[in-house]
Amino acid sequence: MKQVFLFFIIALELFGNVVKSPVIGINEDATEVTIKVEKIDVGVSGFIVHEIADGHTTILKNAVVTSYDEGSKIAKVQISRYNALASSALPDGKWEVKVGDTAVLAFGYTRGILIAPNEEIYYKITKNSKLQWVHPDIFATVLSFNGHPTPLRSDFTQMSIDSSVGLVFIFLDNRVYTLDAKSFKILAITDAKVEQKEVSLPFYTRVPEIDAAWWGEGSDELEEYEPHYYELIIKANPNDKTLYEIVKSGNEKLKDLLDEFDFEGKKDDRKKTFGLF
Template identity: 30%
Template structure:
């Protein structure tokens, strides 16, 4: 009992330790800005975790002005935001300023799942607690873009289009959480899929998509197709 109490206090007080596979969303503020580097009042739970900077324009108006990635506890880089378009609001002089709000893990509840088969996909999504984005949508995006396998680049493009915060990827012997905005892995755990079937390039309900991406024999190695994302 005492160990549980101590662990709870450490997690609550550290600002960057946490329990569980999914990093929690964190609300904090910018305390200092040096070029494209910012200091946060409260560190995000994991280095490589992305977030957004919210700037206030007064009169209750605020908007995302920067996309942030934590490089070290409480230290992050920031670039101009491109997740949402705010044409009706004035352009700030900088993407971040002291006092701006930060949402770490923005859209982390929106999770794309890449799994080897339908049973494994259902095993993951039955856990609930997230808005699970079906890989059919990603497969259709790949067909449209002419890509054949998952990559950090096309996952980032799909994430911007579909408002995806995390990608849950089943690899050999483990599962990872890939942040497509930062291009970094922010969670890992041991994981065994259901059964031995591994559909290539990943589980989708499509047998063929216009453009021929998943047509033909469809033969390949699922684990090789997702193994390069790490």
């Protein structure tokens, strides 16, 4: 077991460095830029930064890597409105992204949060890592403020912004899924075989109760751990064939989630799986 967690910790430490690269191209409708970078994973998020004057910069856009070509070292980066620091008291610049601006990616990857089903698993995974772990109690307070005893994707995004968390780790069925906190794209799937004796819902936290809103999505108590977190991950990764195979080979409670996937050849695979040929 020690060896398994050593491998996980080594993989985890690889995510620590911020990547900076100048913008070398912008598409026609200014929704995507290109950069040249030695190595980057699809799904890594960050910002586009513009230099106003010597030593003074401002963040213009959110950024998420959508593709990377290892041969040319070219990455395509989707950009969108940056509103993390939105305030009527702050000046609103009119700068647009241009060639020469800087993509800052993997920002906050030194800080992470682990969603685990119980205290034992939580501490087995986190105790030997140099990563700055944000305790799930903090996330539980975010959920309580929002009235969401069932965590939503938007809750993870808010926590990422409020606590500068770059990575989310979710333990599911003897695996740890490493996700970018904003894009929720899978960066790694690591085996972590450990006995799961009990489940705390919605996850391990020392907060005794999460307040619920009167109505709306997320306001109901979470009834089952694995199906909910698998669904959140699948919705952000509908083309991931590795995840599809994991879910397909999982228990019956996960079978309905197969319909959430969308990639070429899935329909034929489903026919073979359920003997429809």
